[in-house]
Amino acid sequence: MATSKTKKPASATSPAEVPTLSSTTVTLDALARELGPADGALAARTYAGIPEEDLVAEGTRIDSQSLIDDVPHFVASARRILGSLSEAQRSKVRMPEALLPLLVAEAGRLQAMKRSHDAAAAEIAGARAALEAQGRSAMRDGIAERDLCYDGLRNALGARRMARVDAVVGRADSPESLSRGLEALASFIDETRRADPAQDAQLLEDYGVGAACAASLRAAAQRVRGVGSVQVAAGRRVTQRALDLQDGRVAVVIEKILRAFRAARRVDGTILVPELNKAAWMFEARSGGSGKKAQPGGEKPPPAGPGAQGAAPPAQEETTPILGADL
Structure with a gap:
């Protein structure tokens, strides 16, 4: 004879019924x-x-x-x-x-x-990274302008007259030192042009280191100094x-x-x-x-x-x- 088995309900507190x-x-x-x-x-x-x-x-x-x-x-x-x-x-x-x-x-x-x-x-970090990139770019451009000007002056004035240029051009180990060197080089060009407007001024123009070059040097100095002085606000x-x-x-x-x-x-x-x-x-x-x-x-x-x-x-x-x- 077949016997029926009644399945007992699981306990209400059975761990298997507790959702994980x-x-x-x-x-x-x-x-x-x-x-x-x-x-x-x-x-x-x-x-x-x-x-x-x-x-x-x-x-x-x-x-x-x-x-x-x-x-x-x-x-x-x-x-x-x-x-x-x-x-x-x-x-x-x-x-x-x-x-x-x-x-x-x-x-x-x-x-x-x-x-x-x-x-x-993250916003501050991004701003600082962008500012650092701008600073590096301005420094590279300033150094490139300085070096082009230096070689142009050597061609225009000769090696013997470069001692003063060497003294004023300075270093490029910081934005401020590079800026001062660029401005000093621009001042040297202006003084040289005024001292001998007939000969030296023409030589400087011949080699592309005349009045326009002095203006370009000062603009580069301003860019370098401007980027170097900017600070990112840290007010979180x-x-x-x-x-x-x-x-x-x-x-x-x-x-x-x-x-x-x-x-x-x-x-x-x-x-x-x-x-x-x-x-x-x-x-x-x-x-x-x-x-x-x-x-x-x-x-x-x-x-x-x-x-x-x-x-x-x-x-x-x-x-x-x-x-x-x-x-």
């Missing part, structure tokens, strides 16, 4: 639309009492892009974990629901600031300090979220902790980790602190002071 999210399936913009704006009052309470200098110092430890890249998956991971918890388990994760939208908002602001900062930096829309400050604000919220999940996990080992990638090393050091994990993206590893050898007992997991830990 990657950093490519979620973005800050999508999270911001889904979670809505941050709670301004919560933000004020979160950062109250943390000196700006401490936030800046915190931000200098991590590259902005590492935080920007990590936050979407970190928030998605936190939401997935919270969604899989029972009500009793959720009560163990002691943090306000508005903390995740706050993190998304702070990371979104960091992303916008970095884009502005990088765009301005977003300063590095502002980026470091925002990095610190993002890090503070990540710390609070991690602290809440890690505390819950110490009580209930089935509660998972949201995942970080590039920025993980920074927060692993905060939880008493050994710090031996390879640092992704080349970030500087945190300095080794007391107790780096061996694991700390669960009740004393956090061994390094954390910004805002007493809030």
Whole structure:
């Protein structure tokens, strides 16, 4: 006799039913639309009492892009974990629901600031490169004009009369020195023409180093000096300090979220902790980790602190002071 088998439904908490999210399936913009704006009052309470200098110092430890890249998956991971918890388990994760939208908002602001900062930096770099190219071109043209004039004067006046030319022509090791040499050479031509308008002036014109050449030398000197004196304005829309400050604000919220999940996990080992990638090393050091994990993206590893050898007992997991830990 054939027997029928009734397939049991899978458990609602089966790990196979929990979607696996990657950093490519979620973005800050999508999270911001889904979670809505941050709670301004919560933000004020979160950062109250943390000196700006401490936030800046915190931000200098991590590259902005590492935080920007990590936050979407970190928030998605936190939401997935919270969604899989029972009500009793959720009560163990002691943090306000508005903390995740706050993190998304702070990371979104960091992303916008970095884009502005990088765009301005690229613009300045491009302007400087163009200015340097103009400067090199002006120097080449000035040296070429000087050398043509020098040989023309030698043909016109002879080698014996070139001693003064050699004395005034100078060097071309900087825009200013080349400019002075070009102007001095132009002055020599003018003086020579005035001193002997009948003979020398005609010889200079014969060899193309007369009045027109003097004017050309002065114009070349003006171009060389003008390009050499131009400075590219470095007034960026977003300063590095502002980026470091925002990095610190993002890090503070990540710390609070991690602290809440890690505390819950110490009580209930089935509660998972949201995942970080590039920025993980920074927060692993905060939880008493050994710090031996390879640092992704080349970030500087945190300095080794007391107790780096061996694991700390669960009740004393956090061994390094954390910004805002007493809030």
